[in-house]
Amino acid sequence: METTTNVNPPRKSLKKTMLIAGAAAVVVLGGLGTAYAKLDLFKSAKSIYLQSEAQSMMKLSADVSKAYGEYEAYMKPYLEKPVHSTTELSEITLDATIPDPQAQKVLDLLKNAKIVMQSNIDEQKNQQAGNIEVHLKDKKLATIEYFLNDTLMGFRLPEFYSKYGYVDLKDRDAVKEKLGEELPKRFLTYRDMYEAVSFKQDEVKSVLTPYALLYAGSLKDSQVTINKDATFSEEGFQASAREITVTFNEEEAKALATQIAEKAKADQKLFDLIYTRYHNVATLMNDSGYPVEEISKEEFKKNYDKGFDDLLTDIKISDTNSKEQIKMVMLVDGDHQILSRKLMFTGKENKEEQLFWNSVAYQKGADTYYRYSLHNPEDAKNEEITYTYKAAEQNGKTSGKFGLLLKEKQNPVLDFTTTFEATKQDKKETGVYDFKLAFEDEYASQPVSLSGNVTLSETATDNGRDSEGSIKLNFDNPTPDMPKGLSVKLKAKQEFGKALEIPAMTADNAINLATITDEQMMGIQQEAGVAVQKFMAENAELVEQFMTP
DSSP states (O other): OOOOOSSOOOOOOHHHHHHHHHHHHHHHHHHHHHHHHHHHHSHHHHHHHHHHHHHHHHHHHHHHHHHHHHHHHHHHHHHHOEEEEEEEEEEEEEEESSHHHHHHHHHHHHHTTEEEEEEEEETTTEEEEEEEEETTTTEEEEEEEEEEOOSSEEEEEEETTTEEEEEEEGGGHHHHHHHHOOOOOOOOOOHHHHHHOOOOOOHHHHHHHHHHHHHHOOOGGEEEEEEEEEEETTTTEEEEEOOOOEEEEHHHHHHHHHHHHHHHHHHHHHHHHHHHHHHHHHHHHTTOOOOOOOOOHHHHHHHHHHHHHHHHHHHSSSSSSSOOOOEEEEEEEETTEEEEEEEEEOOTTTTOOOEEEEEEEEEEEEEEEEEEEEEEETSTTTHHHHHHHHEEEETTTEEEEEEEEEETTEEEEEEEEEEEEEEEETTTTEEEEEEEEEEEEESSSOOOEEEEEEEEEEOOOSSEEOOOOOOEESSSOOTTTTTSSEEEEEEEEEEHHHHHHHOOOOOOTEEEETTHHHHHHHHHHHHHHHHHHHHHHHHHHHHHHHHOO
């Protein structure tokens, strides 16, 4: 019997085919959806603008948190442990031609001199002590020792007098009676003030977020326009961008300012944030003996409310016939990164561009650039404050520049620029900084101009940090009575956890300057006189050198 072979391929299941087709459709449509979302094809100009603002604020918050975290990590051992530091300044060279031969001798001696500073600080106990030594040709000439805690401050010059002179703030009444000086109850530290005004980031965020939402809710679609074919260019970096323009006419600006002022006046969280810091600082000052006239919380609230009432009155009586607008123009890239922002007034006839804020900020790969400028809208070209920063990182090396410019009436009141190169490798960080500085001096006929170089390397050790470097200054246009330059080398060592002990003040080793008697003063003069003679005898060669014309 003959059989016939079926050569037709088996028919695919219709259900399976539909599943494959459906999956393919999901992938394609998902890709299209992602593309449309990235290109913002379905978003209004207002939505694109608000998303860019939100992303910008989130990035700023992340950058601030990162920088603050790095600062806290660096400062942590200084705040939690005693720190012993040794710093040496050597090879001090002053490039100057001085006609006075005695003064010239001092300059010559500086080249062989060395200043050694010992410092012991315990932030936990609010204590510090140390000394400053002057060395000449490897010989110690003189020392000044000092110590300080909450209520005690003292010093001594051991080569000239054996005892400490000290002031105890517990004797502040005696000091006032004897010298007429009002002393505090305790010495304040940076940490005291920091703790009085510090706040948590979440606390500020919870207070400010409602104002951001108020702004977003008050903005109308008609106030935002977009040009999708713009270009951004700054410091050699170019990118396609969208130009977003946000405008507020007189009526819109007044409405928004009124809403913000009324909300702030009634905002208990905002009031508490401000008042608590004021109260903390005032209490700290008064408790420490730095008298300030603190007003009550009720009086503070009255002043707080009056400030906003005055603002609301000013808003109401402002010119309602003006055509002037507040205009904000931004360039935004495809990732909603705000590359630049300009804020300006448009004049009473809405025909001018009176710039008062101009900023650029971008990160592209390893490149970072910031420029922030505040202008006088009446003369934006000639009156401004500008900060710039540019850096590029590659293989652990960061190089770039930063600067600060303050300009008034076309002339730079202050112009500071620095180029730098910093390298981090394992536990060692090295930096080289070249800078230029020009500033106006009311007593000089022309601006003071100088340049210089700073090198610094820091190595983390098991219990501290070791540093060394150099500083060099060059005065570009020195007057005849000014030096041409100055250079110095420095070396430092810091040790964490080294115990600090301030000596107990007794009649055998110290004199209370608040209660010092005439007899004690005479004893000091006699001992110091003998010590001076001994010092001159031991350093006869040095003394003779200065005695000789």
